[in-house]
Amino acid sequence: MADTMQFDLVSPERKLASVAASQVQIPGMGGDLTAMPNHAPFLTTLRPGILRVVSGSETSEFVVTGGFAEVSPTAASILAEQAVPRSEVSAEMVGDLLSRAESELAEATDETKMAAGQKVRDVLALKGQLSL
Amino acid sequence: MPSLKDLKNRIESVKSTRKITKAMQMVAAAKLRRAQESAENARPYAERMEAVLGNLASGVANSPSAPRLLAGNGNSQTHLLVVATSERGLCGGFNSSIVKLAKIKVDSLLAEGKTVKILTIGKKGREQLKRTLGDNLIGHVDLSDVKRVGYGDAAAIAHDIINRFNADEFDVCSIFYSRFQNVITQVPTERQLIPAVFDSEESEGGSQYEYEPEEGAILADLLPRGLATHVFTALLENGASEQGARMSAMDNATRNAGEMIDKLTIQYNRSRQAAITTELIEIIAGAEAL
Numbered sequence: 434m435a436d437t438m439q440f441d442l443v444s445p446e447r448k449l450a451s452v453a454a455s456q457v458q459i460p461g462m463g464g465d466l467t468a469m470p471n472h473a474p475f476l477t478t479l480r481p482g483i484l485r486v487v488s489g490s491e492t493s494e495f496v497v498t499g500g501f502a503e504v505s506p507t508a509a510s511i512l513a514e515q516a517v518p519r520s521e522v523s524a525e526m527v528g529d530l531l532s533r534a535e536s537e538l539a540e541a542t543d544e545t546k547m548a549a550g551q552k553v554r555d556v557l558a559l560k561g562q563l564s565l
Numbered sequence: 566m567p568s569l570k571d572l573k574n575r576i577e578s579v580k581s582t583r584k585i586t587k588a589m590q591m592v593a594a595a596k597l598r599r600a601q602e603s604a605e606n607a608r609p610y611a612e613r614m615e616a617v618l619g620n621l622a623s624g625v626a627n628s629p630s631a632p633r634l635l636a637g638n639g640n641s642q643t644h645l646l647v648v649a650t651s652e653r654g655l656c657g658g659f660n661s662s663i664v665k666l667a668k669i670k671v672d673s674l675l676a677e678g679k680t681v682k683i684l685t686i687g688k689k690g691r692e693q694l695k696r697t698l699g700d701n702l703i704g705h706v707d708l709s710d711v712k713r714v715g716y717g718d719a720a721a722i723a724h725d726i727i728n729r730f731n732a733d734e735f736d737v738c739s740i741f742y743s744r745f746q747n748v749i750t751q752v753p754t755e756r757q758l759i760p761a762v763f764d765s766e767e768s769e770g771g772s773q774y775e776y777e778p779e780e781g782a783i784l785a786d787l788l789p790r791g792l793a794t795h796v797f798t799a800l801l802e803n804g805a806s807e808q809g810a811r812m813s814a815m816d817n818a819t820r821n822a823g824e825m826i827d828k829l830t831i832q833y834n835r836s837r838q839a840a841i842t843t844e845l846i847e848i849i850a851g852a853e854a855l
Binding site for chain 1: 606607611715716776777778787790793
């Protein structure tokens with residue numbers, strides 16, 4: 434059994450990471466999930482949160498703002514709208530994200546209110562996790 | 566016959582023109598490399614997005630619950646053409662060929678009795694379209710302050726398009742841009758954005774994905790992103806094409822300037838020689854007359 438899988442993190446502008454990973458923690462829309470090799474084919478959208486990649490003895494973390502993840506038995510591909518290594522995240526960026534989510538909530542119609550509210554909560558949770 | 570002084574001035578002026586075009590060519594070459602790089606970097610995302618969307622879309626395409634962005638709103642009366650061109654000129658036929666393609670489309674649509682609305686990206690295309698189709702222009706996106714097109718710019722344009730679609734301003738939307746093939750060839754291209762079309766090669770092996778949330782919701786979330794990705798790809802391709810077109814245009818201009826200089830120099834030398842000969846004849850004739 435393979436103990437690693439191909440992990441790709443791409444944003445619209447460039448490829449951020451491409452490594453063999455043993456496990457990937459993904460902030461899915463319906464809750465966090467960890468993908469390991471031989472995971473069933475799975476597709477989920479992302480909420481703003483932290484993506485954690487374990488590759489050998491190294492763990493790298495990225496903050497993603499949205500997008501989707503495609504998991505197959507041999508690979509995990511994250512297509513993130515915006516992805517930044519955790520160490521490079523600034524309070525400013527998160528603040529910006531929050532204000533954008535809030536203005537979205539303010540504009541939201543009844544149908545989209547739930548989603549927009551959830552997004553604000555997600556960003557707030559992310560802010561807490563990053564202790565900013 | 567221009568005087569020697571005139572010729573000298575002209576040679577000087579053509580020389581400085583050649584310097585400018587040469588410099589522009591080199592700048593374009595450097596920018597082209599960067600533009601190509603970012604187009605290439607963007608490719609994995611776009612391809613993956615396309616594949617996933619195609620997969621999802623083929624699943625729900627025929628169900629009545631298909632999102633409007635995919636299925637359209639059932640009409641095809643009003644067309645929105647997004648014409649993406651450059652902000653700067655001096656790039657050969659780059660802008661004209663995109664505008665020409667768009668105009669052909671406009672003419673055929675108008676002939677069918679459809680309504681046409683045009684959204685322009687980039688100043689140059691707007692200037693050309695304003696002359697004949699000024700009444701059809703409904704908006705303009707100015708990217709002249711943007712040094713390097715980012716995904717954010719594309720997302721904003723896509724957002725605007727979707728808002729207009731939701732406000733029932735149009736039924737069908739397509740984008741016009743120039744696909745970069747190589748430095749010499751750029752292909753003006755039309756691509757339909759709404760309703761979304763995918764070059765869906767049937768997924769081989771068709772590994773059945775589990776979806777979370779369910780397919781419809783994912784699709785609704787991804788379609789706007791797919792649209793933004795298309796716009797982004799178009800802008801990047803356009804950027805590379807523009808620099809490529811400018812590079813070859815400036816290369817031509819530099820060569821033409823060189824030829825011009827050679828011609829003028831020969832003319833200059835001939836007239837100088839003629840002047841000397843005349844002078845000599847005058848002196849000799851004067852001496853013989855004595």
